[in-house]
Amino acid sequence: MIVKRDKLTFWERLYLPAIIGGFKVTLRHFFNKKVTMQYPEEKWVVPPGYRGAPYLVKDQADRTKCVSCQLCEFVCPPKAIRITPPGPQGSPEVGNVEKAPKEFEINMLRCIFCGFCQEVCPEEAIFLMKDYSLTGTSRGEMIYNKEKLLSLGGVHQDKIQKWKHKAEEAKEQGVAP
Amino acid sequence: MSSPAITETKPSPPTTELMKVKVDGKEIAVPKTTPDPITGKPVATTMIQACALAKVDVPHYCYHPKLPVAGNCRMCLVEFGTPALGPDRKPVTNPDGTVKISKSPRPAIACATPISPGMEIYTNTPGVKQMREGVLEFLLINHPLDCPICDQAGECKLQEYSVDYGQATSRFVEPKVHKPKHVDLGPRIVLDDERCILCTRCIRFTRDIAGDDALGIVNRGSYNTLSAYPGKAFDNNYTLNTVDICPVGALTSKDFRFKMRVWFLKETKSVCTSCATGCNIVIGSREEKVYRYEPRENDAVNACWMCDYGRLNYKWIGSENRLTEVRIGKSTSTWTAALKEISEKLGKAAPGSVAIVASARQTNEELFLLSKLAQKFNALTDSVPRMKEGDKLLLSADRNPNSNGAKLTGISPAQMGANLPKIADRIRSGSIKTLIVFGEDVTKHGIGTDLLGKLETLIVSDILPNPTTELAHYLLPGCAHAEKRGSFTNGKGRVQRFMKAVEPKGEARPEWEFLHELVYQVTGQNGFASIEGLFNQMAREVPAFNGLTWAGLGDTGASVPI
Numbered sequence: 001m002i003v004k005r006d007k008l009t010f011w012e013r014l015y016l017p018a019i020i021g022g023f024k025v026t027l028r029h030f031f032n033k034k035v036t037m038q039y040p041e042e043k044w045v046v047p048p049g050y051r052g053a054p055y056l057v058k059d060q061a062d063r064t065k066c067v068s069c070q071l072c073e074f075v076c077p078p079k080a081i082r083i084t085p086p087g088p089q090g091s092p093e094v095g096n097v098e099k100a101p102k103e104f105e106i107n108m109l110r111c112i113f114c115g116f117c118q119e120v121c122p123e124e125a126i127f128l129m130k131d132y133s134l135t136g137t138s139r140g141e142m143i144y145n146k147e148k149l150l151s152l153g154g155v156h157q158d159k160i161q162k163w164k165h166k167a168e169e170a171k172e173q174g175v176a177p
Numbered sequence: 178m179s180s181p182a183i184t185e186t187k188p189s190p191p192t193t194e195l196m197k198v199k200v201d202g203k204e205i206a207v208p209k210t211t212p213d214p215i216t217g218k219p220v221a222t223t224m225i226q227a228c229a230l231a232k233v234d235v236p237h238y239c240y241h242p243k244l245p246v247a248g249n250c251r252m253c254l255v256e257f258g259t260p261a262l263g264p265d266r267k268p269v270t271n272p273d274g275t276v277k278i279s280k281s282p283r284p285a286i287a288c289a290t291p292i293s294p295g296m297e298i299y300t301n302t303p304g305v306k307q308m309r310e311g312v313l314e315f316l317l318i319n320h321p322l323d324c325p326i327c328d329q330a331g332e333c334k335l336q337e338y339s340v341d342y343g344q345a346t347s348r349f350v351e352p353k354v355h356k357p358k359h360v361d362l363g364p365r366i367v368l369d370d371e372r373c374i375l376c377t378r379c380i381r382f383t384r385d386i387a388g389d390d391a392l393g394i395v396n397r398g399s400y401n402t403l404s405a406y407p408g409k410a411f412d413n414n415y416t417l418n419t420v421d422i423c424p425v426g427a428l429t430s431k432d433f434r435f436k437m438r439v440w441f442l443k444e445t446k447s448v449c450t451s452c453a454t455g456c457n458i459v460i461g462s463r464e465e466k467v468y469r470y471e472p473r474e475n476d477a478v479n480a481c482w483m484c485d486y487g488r489l490n491y492k493w494i495g496s497e498n499r500l501t502e503v504r505i506g507k508s509t510s511t512w513t514a515a516l517k518e519i520s521e522k523l524g525k526a527a528p529g530s531v532a533i534v535a536s537a538r539q540t541n542e543e544l545f546l547l548s549k550l551a552q553k554f555n556a557l558t559d560s561v562p563r564m565k566e567g568d569k570l571l572l573s574a575d576r577n578p579n580s581n582g583a584k585l586t587g588i589s590p591a592q593m594g595a596n597l598p599k600i601a602d603r604i605r606s607g608s609i610k611t612l613i614v615f616g617e618d619v620t621k622h623g624i625g626t627d628l629l630g631k632l633e634t635l636i637v638s639d640i641l642p643n644p645t646t647e648l649a650h651y652l653l654p655g656c657a658h659a660e661k662r663g664s665f666t667n668g669k670g671r672v673q674r675f676m677k678a679v680e681p682k683g684e685a686r687p688e689w690e691f692l693h694e695l696v697y698q699v700t701g702q703n704g705f706a707s708i709e710g711l712f713n714q715m716a717r718e719v720p721a722f723n724g725l726t727w728a729g730l731g732d733t734g735a736s737v738p739i
Binding site: 073074089172173 | 321324325326330352353354355356357358359431432433434435436437438440441
């Protein structure tokens, strides 16, 4: 293809108008509001719905909501989640829930923040929160264990509390949970 | 123990009359009678059996092909019709010449309704779908829906049929009836009464198959509760089968409870090694760890069942003590070095100076390779008998899985263990200088540590440490059956193959692999380096196995005369 090139006009050949035009743009931005964020000192506030790091939560009664059903481990595309179920004895401290994870690990280096774990969780026990900058000095440090995940996740105000409701219902009927 | 026949191959009734029925418009011929699962007597074929033959799936909870029919869950309701009869008792025909069908005004449960000639069964009509939806809705009235903490999740019939016929929300506003959630039924079973749908499969199994009438249903209506006889533990040797047949998560195994979700388990077809019955099993494993055994259907061996003793005898596979290193004397070595030294030593051994104590827990192929070594040295061979008390159902008195294999390959004399005193004597007299031991602790069987100390060469292969492995000059770590392939010949002469579920621990190698190398180095005979080839070679060379092929064994094995 032959590109036809027009000859430059006199004004264009003069060169100065383009220079002045350029300086006008620069000057305008000079007085505009600044958009650059001074990142490490200044933190970005993420919009609602942002998919940050997945953490575990407790409910308002301080119960670890996770029951180690292992659906998140199953659905996790990069296999970042590893759950150790409690074993035959269950978890005596959780009452009628019977099960709680013995260990829960998320490898944050593997995690792709897809949110499938939150979506699949039948207990609303795992949420993708707002943390986006996860750092560590070793690979081992980037595998978050249950304790760490729970402390980072905090408390989720559970409106339903189905297990508590079930235990109360059973109690009313004279069946010890 | 009312069912002694289940370990036999049931000969199909020779001339069963066939009857033509239509299932969803497809005409098939089905036998007029089928043997009763308990008594074996011919009884009228039912609609659900006809549907199974037509490969049409009818949802059901309480029906089980190996149990008496109860007909209480109502899930298998179908619509049907029979040929209309005129006043002359002759079938009425439509104007176009086809037989006129008079459709039954009400449905029937497919599991308990016998078929009749010309019957038409409809399993996919809108009415049938509605009935299934209705039944399922009722079954879920008091079900706790605690799938996240239920071990059955993933293999639960309530879950499966809820996908097909369930509703997203419940229409019942009343509180659910609560029942005890953690009932200790026996040493191996935990019952969650809330989840029970009262199908009574467990009751029928334990009464009619296991012969221990331990379970029953107490209370009435919504308060119906499964319970063991008061004050009596549910502890016969077949209790864990009730966990398998429980269609929901009511009966759970204490051993497997809360250990792993079933959808993670890799299922490998295998054979139980705890006795000579050789029940067909499925090994559930994940990430090189065995989590459970489950029975696999084989009507020629174990039907759908297995005993608790065999089922729970898997933990040694993942034991911390496993032998994982090749050793020469007390120092760690490599397979190459050890096999080289062993073959050099054996190459110099005089005929008659070698004895072999193999194990009847080894596979046919391994015993066959050992018999080749034995032939070369004219060696005295034997294995160790394990006779204990058996029962009438599945547990055999012979606790070796492959006694017949040891006998057929010539490793063991007709009276297993008869050669062991002879071996001991000849070691004492000094005529036997080399002893090869596979998978047995000979110090417990008449060849004490003092005798083992007299040997010039003691070659031992085993899985777990014992006094014999301590004294070995050459220690070769072997594999559990879950870590290799091979075949066993069970007490009735059924040759059954098993597959590899997990990787061997550490340096351990399947015995047949290194025996193959050793046989080649010592005798110069080159065998097959694959289990298929090796089995087929054995089938050609051992008369009893003539005509068998690895592929021909299939999943359920083949019988040989013993």
